[in-house]
Amino acid sequence: MNSTPVTDYEYDLDDLSEDSNVKVEEHLGYCREAACIITVIFNVIIFLLGIIGNGAVIWITGFKMKKSVNTTWYLSLALSDFIFCATLPFTIDYMMKNNWIFGLFMCKFNSFVMTLNMYSSIFILVIISVDRCITVKFPVWAQNQRTVQKASVVVMLVWFMSSLLSIPPAKFREIHNEDSKDICYANYENHHKTVVFMRFTFGFLIPFLIIFTCYSILIRKLRANQMSKSTKPYKIMTLLITTFFICWLPFQVVSILELDRTERSFAFHTAQQVSGSLACANSFLNPLIYVFMAKDLKKCYFFLSKIESAIDEETRSAFRATSITNSVDNRHSTAV
Template identity: 75%
Template structure:
């Protein structure tokens, strides 16, 4: 390893430390020995194990076991996003344990890219699901004729394409630097840090929040007025999924914005960044368990975890058909009277 000093870093050394992104903030001397680092490693290991197993189960059930539908397309894509991210966590865990980055520049850029891609793709899919629910309730007859798996797949592909484009800056401005003992994978934003942070906040949080809030306002008003759905369980599942996403990611965005004003290397603030980053990461393994615990058969202990996930996803499909059938029945009666 080449020998370098603090003067060899691109820009001021403290600026380099301050600009380190998610999972690459705290740089203690030596290996992972202090309590905060040990807890972070354990937390990431748990997320990796539960996230890969849970999301893998959803991918298997929604992708291979269940009949293809619009709803399974949504949840399959959401699980795939979380699974890809969780599969990169061993690289992060290794960095925390060894206190150095040993995987080279490409993986430094790739892990940052995947993290941002997971954020964008997850929230975009949640927006798509919210719009789909709104359209299904507001225009049930049209939805029955136009909601197809082929069109849903096209929408998902478009969402992933936009997510990839928005995630490119996370890879572009990622870099590694060396000293005599360690290699650091960090965000070398130069003069673009503010732009990247506000791009992330605007498209990864603010606009989706407004879109989802609008959809749910319309949805709630329509359901209360017509009482079209006998079961509110699908909406509870979606409400919890969306609430969980925002609870997990909002602190990260807030800290990222505050970080723009940080002039000095502050260990306390770095701890806050680590905590909010870990909370954001946790969102990737929570969704499969929400499917399981909010299914109708939650209290029946004899059912397996996989059955609960399938029940939760399948309930979405049944609910959509019930709403459409009710509306068609009403329309037919009105037509007969007229």
């Protein structure tokens, strides 16, 4: 074995380089420290709210609302978060016992699911941003070409690419037995920097640049058409993207800082736990955004009503923005 086994807490954050001085024995035993207990409680909350909230979004966008391009995006986003939340009980059990009892396959699968959730979520947010940009920039083309069938194909490609990018972290997962306890850890050998570089580049940097570019184009177009004060069709998209970056940026930063560390202090270990938990929190925040962004909360007395109202309002707002843009462009053309 070329690297020292390290307990991972399933966040893929505690994966240290092969020169790590951290010993497995330091992690054996049950969850007794305050930080560990708080993290477990936080993950239980994420699991409960994530399953309920994303399950509600899946039911609404998949079965209750009329099929549209927008509901296709949000359905895919909710499915990604729901699948991740469904695997959290394995992580919670591991954090409490520091003993992985679910075998090598689930050790690899848990890592695969979290990475899949990260990639699929950010890729869908990129698609939503590009879709909004095209809708505003080329309204006539968008009206003729944006179909549910094409959106479904795009979603399938997103999941396929996310799955491919999620294979490397899962591939390096191994189980090490120490004092009758199994430790699920990442044995990256000499590939740690490569994995972190791929995760940062494709899961954060490139998506950020694309989204930033789309937003710049949108803002310029809306201001040019004097629409910025009269319509707000991008409020949910803005919050979803902002929430994703707030939740995942600490994870990416800690992962990069971890590359050059051969020893792990208590403060850095705490940073790993906090950033990992924050990354997981993104999976239950999206449904809450739908609820609190509903325009008329007084008329939406129930949780499901609020989610449906928010998504439906966002869809109609985007359509109105497209119509206004198209109308303004037509007037400009006529004037010329």
